[in-house]
Amino acid sequence: MDSEWLEAVSTALLGDWADMLGAPPPGDSGTLHHxxxxxxxxxxxLMPLWQRKSGRGRVWMLDYRLPSGEALHELVAGSYDDEELTWYPDRGDASAVFARLSEDEQHVARAFACAGGSWAEAAATTGLPTQVGERVMRKLRRLGLQHHKRQAALASTA
Structure with a gap:
């Protein structure tokens, strides 16, 4: 047993498990199980956050060094401008469509809205492949049309 488990078991032994020895609650699977x-x-x-799994991956510390020698916080900090990160659509319908994009797709849309140019340039600005820009443009069109159809259906029923 390693020291981390030893500390966990010691702490658990200090808990209220001994109270269950006299009269276990109904349906209890046992004191040892508890x-x-x-x-x-x-x-x-007791496990540090950076050793835990979160979903399918791990939580990484921002000080983690990548194989390139660059720290993760340096990579993240250099990816996007602060001005781009704070931009959101002004109109309610545009905000509803924007909220349905993934995080990377939102960054591409922000780059396009703030800097103009082409969708490929917006994707390249955010450090993504240029094909992602065209995909975001098509997705925004599709989501916008879906949103307008839903709004029209709601208006016709009201």
């Missing part, structure tokens, strides 16, 4: 569950919970709480 103690194991408590030890797992404490172990998870």
């Amino acid at each position: 103690l194991r569950r408590e030890a797992r919970a404490v172990h998870r709480q």
Whole structure:
């Protein structure tokens, strides 16, 4: 048993598991099961955030060095301008469509709205392949048409 588990089990042993020895609650699967569950919970709480999994990946510290030698925070900080990150559509219908884009697609749309130019240039500005810009343009058109059709259907029923 490694030191992390030893600390988790020790902490769990200090808990209220001994109270269950006298009269276990109805439907209880056992005191030992409760103690194991408590030890797992404490172990998870003691584990540093950067060692945990989040969804399909891990949480990375911003100080993590990439194979290129660049720190993750340097890469993230250099990707987008602050001005681009704070831009949101002014109109309600545009905001509804914008909210349905993924994060990277929103960055491309912001770059296009702030700098103009082509969709390929907007994608390149955000560090994504130029094909992503054209894909975002088509997706915005499709989502915009869907939004207008829904609004028209709502207006006709009202």
